[in-house]
Amino acid sequence: MPQILSSSPPDAQDADAFFDGVDLRRLAERLPTPFHAYSAHAIRQRIDGLQQALHxxxxxxxxxxxxxxTLAILHLMAEAGVGADIVSSGELWRSLHAGIPAERIVFSGVGKTEQEIAEALAAGILRFNVESADELHTLQRLASDLHIAARAAVRINPDVDAQTHAKISTGKAENKFGVSIAEARRWFAEAGRLTHVRLDGLHVHIGSQILSVEPFRLALQRVAAFWRELEANGHAIASIDVGGGLGVCYRAGQDHPVAPADYAAAIREALAGFRGRILLEPGRYLVAEAGVLLTRVIRIKQGERQNFLVLDAAMNDLLRPSLYDAWHDIVPLVDGQRERTRYDVVGPVCETxxxxxxxxxxxxxxxxxxxMIRGTGAYGASMASTYNSRPLAAEVLLDQRRHAIVRHRQRFEDMVAGEQPARDWDMA
Structure with missing residues (x-):
């Protein structure tokens, strides 16, 4: 059951300790660190703001x-009428289990297996974002076997630099995602041969954590030009999926995200006259700043060249700094004025x-x-692992002074469930 855990309104000195009306210091007295905390109110605000901009x-x-x-996050999305962009059958199962209707689910990704495609077909999802000719032919065969008509969009690779980190750029020619406009043109020319796939959509997604509207504008212009070409040649386009990628503020004072109104204006300008449905795939934008990771100091280690601040959270709880050299604001929730000093902030995992x-x-x-480590609501818990046999951290949902544990800290018994010594041997 949700619990109320707040105290008197914060003053300027301890305002950082209050998140969605909950005193994180008191919460951390009840729950062992590290744990993730998410603001339901912040997520709803992001959804509402984006929907208003698209009105x-x-x-x-x-x-x-x-x-x-996390199922609780997906449940919030379902309550707000938001659909799901999935990339695996596990995400399909989670989305359906959380109450997101199949008719609001699109399936992206370059490596959909035959089993995953069949499961999505059986569920009746809205659309497949197809990324290769082999995938298109597989979708046709499986849909025919099941006597189902699948709806599909071709993912265009517009060869646009998203001006983001190389590991989260997806719209350049050398990236593995999507196909060229020339190849997509051939698909539509041969679409009449697809008896069980209705190829009537376009999809583009150029990357993540994009902090300028210009890459969006350029990609949308290229997709819009292709849409107009296709319609002029008699190919009706029912939907255009403009992807996601809206950036958030990880580093206060340096990251300046695109305003939803400016993003929506770029969509309106590029797709003026389009009479079909526009799909958007926001992820990070909706949840990143709605999440924080709470952790405690284990010790301060005095090094020869620097001091190490050793936390009980580690790269298995938040991988982004290790994987992307990503910046996250780190905020000590301590009382009183203290001298300033410099640290390398590290975890206990046996990796530099x-x-x-x-x-x-x-x-x-x-x-x-x-x-408190800020901005961890996206690609924090979802990328976590049990490396070094460290249990997955708990997750807590906050909602206007209330809190509810939505994932308990993993027990050691949970971590080894499914493992066993080799007893029953078979000959291959």
């Missing part, structure tokens, strides 16, 4: 489940890469102090 368009939001697949920040200026900290 007047036939537009459907399909949340990118990979950003955070288990580092959250280097040479970060913070107040002097002591063992047991509580620390």
């Amino acid at each position: 007047g368009l036939d537009a459907t939001l399909c949340y990118a489940v990979k950003a955070n697949s 890469g288990d580092t959250f920040a280097r040479d970060r200026e913070l107040p002097e900290l002591r063992p047991g102090d509580l620390v």
Whole structure:
């Protein structure tokens, strides 16, 4: 059951400790760190803001489940009428289980297996975003076997630089995603041979954490030109999926995200006159800043060249800094004024890469102090692992002074479930 855990309204000194009306310091007295906390109110605000910016368009939001697949988050999306953009049958199962209707689910990804395609066909999802000729032919064969008509969109690779980190750029010619406009043109020319696939959509997604409207505008212009060409040649286009990629503020004062109104204006301008449905796939934008990771200081290690602040959270709880050299604001939740000092902020995992920040200026900290890492609602828990046999952290949903545990901290018994010594041997 949700519990109320708040105190008197925060003053300027301890405002950081309150998140969605909940005092995180008191919450951390009840739950062992590390744990993730999410603001339901912040997620709803992002959904509402984006929907308002798109008002007047036939537009459907399909949340990118990979950003955070926790069932409680997906349930919030379902309540708000948001669909799902999935990339696996596991994400399909989670979305349906959370109450997102199949008719609001689109399936993306370059490596859909035959089993995954068949499961999505049987569920009756809205659309497949197809990324290769082999996938298109597989979809045709499986849909024919099941006597189902599948709806599909071709994912265009517009060869646009999203001006983001190389590992989250997806719209350049050298990336594995999508096909060229020339190849897509051939697909539509031969679409009459597809007896069980209705190829009537276009899809584009050029990357993630995009902080300028220009890459969006350029990609949309190229897709719009292709849409007009196809319609002029008699190919009706029922939907255009403009993908996701809206960036968020990870580093206060340096990251300046695109305003929803400016993003919507780019869509309106590029797709002026389009009479079909517009699909959007926001993920990070809806949940990243709605999440924080709470962790405690284990110890301060004095090095020869720098001091190490060792936390009980690690790269298995938040991989982004290790994987992308990503910046996350780190906020100590401590009382009183303290001298400032510089730390390399690290976790206890036996990897040099288990580092959250280097040479970060913070107040002097002591063992047991509580620390908040911001912007962890996307690609935090969803990318977590049990490396070093560290249990998955708990997840807590906050909602206007209330909190509810939505995933309990993993037990050791849970972590080894399904494992056993080799007893029953078979000859291959």
